[in-house]
Amino acid sequence: MTHLHPRRHHGASPREIVDRRNFLYGLGASLGTAAFNALLRAESPRTNSAAATDPLAPKRPHVKPRAKSCIFLFLEGGPSHIDTFDPKSKLDQLHLTEFVRTDKFASAMASGKRYFVKSPFRFRRAGRSGIPMCENYRHLAGVADELCVYRGCVAESIDHPTACYQMNTGSRLGGEAAVGSWVTYGLGTENRNLPAFVVLPEAAYPQGGAANWSNGFLPAHYQGTALRSSGSPILDLNPPAGVTKELQRRNLDLLSKLNAADRTKHPDHDELAARMKSYELAFRMQAEVPGLIDLGNEDRRTLEMYGIGQDATDSIGRRCLLARRLVEQGVRFVQIYAAGWDSHDYLARSHASRIRAIDQPVAALIRDLRNRGLLDETLIVCTGEFGRSPDNGVRGGGQQLGRDHNATGMSIWFAGGGVKSGHVVGATDEIGQKAVEVVHPLRDFHVTLLHLLGLDDERLTFFHEGRFKQLSQIGGAEVIDELLA
Secondary structure, three states, X not given: OOOOEOOEOOOOOHHHHHHHHHHHHOOOOOXXXXXXXXXXXXXXXXXXXXXXXXXXXXXXXOOOOOOOEEEEEEEOOOOOHHHOOOOXXXXXXXXXXXXXXXXXXXXXXXXXXXXXXXXXXXXXXXXOXXXXXXXXXXXXXXXXXXXXXXXXXXXXXXXXXXXXXXXXXXXXXXXXXXXXXXXXXXHOOOOOOOOOEEEEOOOOOOOOHHHHHOOOOOOHHHOOEEOOOOOOOOOOOOOOOOOOHHHHHHHHHHHHHHHHHHHHHOOOOOHHHHHHHHHHHHHHHHHHHHHHHOHHHOOHHHHHHOOOOOOOOXXXXXXXXXXXXXXXXOOOEEEEEEOOOOOOOOHHHHHHXXXXXXXXXXXXXXXXXXXXOOHHHEEEEEEOOOEEOOEEOOOOOHHHOXXXXXXXXXXXXXXXXXXXXXXXXXXXXXXXXXXXXXXXEHHHHHHHHHHHOOOOOOOOOEEEOOEEEOOOOOOOOOOOHHHEO
């Protein structure tokens, strides 16, 4: 395990490094692999005694970070960029004329004729910056000057599970480490009583399930911890009846002593040490988490600002407020899931409902972070797994109009954390089918996110199954400079 990529190394001369690495690597998968990894750890300028004994210890970033933490809002189902942040007047002219597909930029969920569909929503220019925005975003329009809307991102998959995996892990196949896991692996945590990577899902998990926040091949320390939306936030968080904190503490101390004796005999076996750290974290979480998720100590004005207590906004509002409290306590990466954006029909009704659910809570999150002086050091990202097509992919006419999946046109917006404010970056063509300006694949979006947090994708690697793996999968990804402040 190492943070260093073999192509970028500091310390010994390149020839010396290559000779030693080739020799040790050639010894095979047993002694050679162990020696090879030990060599890399010894050569790493970021290795220190704390990190060697505690995988979650804070680590120095590769580059100067623009943000300390990230709140990642994932709109599962694929929100329509054409109906939210990327208006297309050309579709008003083409409305319900036949659309002839020339390539497979969208999924083939329906047979027969397809029709261009204009947006059922009106748009306005919001804020001093004049960012185009669906007028249903009444609250978000008030913080438009904090946003950076990016229209140039291109995904690869038009299938929900594989697209969710790619957005969240960099791979369409699943089983890879999530973005939050990579961030935690690279930077560690600043709060030893809480998980470094927290997920706030809805009652129903997204397509692909918990693999969207998996640690993949990274050690289990770096997996996302999902807090449940109802009941106990974490299963078995509270001790059984009759088990006091004092008894738990004595049991942990005794177990630690026994494990210490075992480690003296077997110093190379670190499984017990890792398990003890998990036990200790669980014990500390029993004291920390209940108070953190209890919103009773928030004033009435704050609760109302987030829409808590209102049917449409209560669920997202609670999770947005909890996200603010988590980053305030030093949690490195928080991911919020909001589903229901897969509008193949009844677009006007379904998107209006989804926009209403997130509009007030997300705007409140931005204002709250700004008022507390935390917005500059907190990167907010809002995206789905892909965008939507300019045509009706299921039915034509009436109130049933909707849109199909589209991987080549989408909108992602950012706020805080070192991105430009009050900007629109990139563009799609006149019907919203394809990105045509400042076009970048998803891996460039990922390495830009890492860069804003102080991490270099080429140096943030993990040796697994015979090669160095990284979030970008194949390396060579570019930071999207146009997004940076």
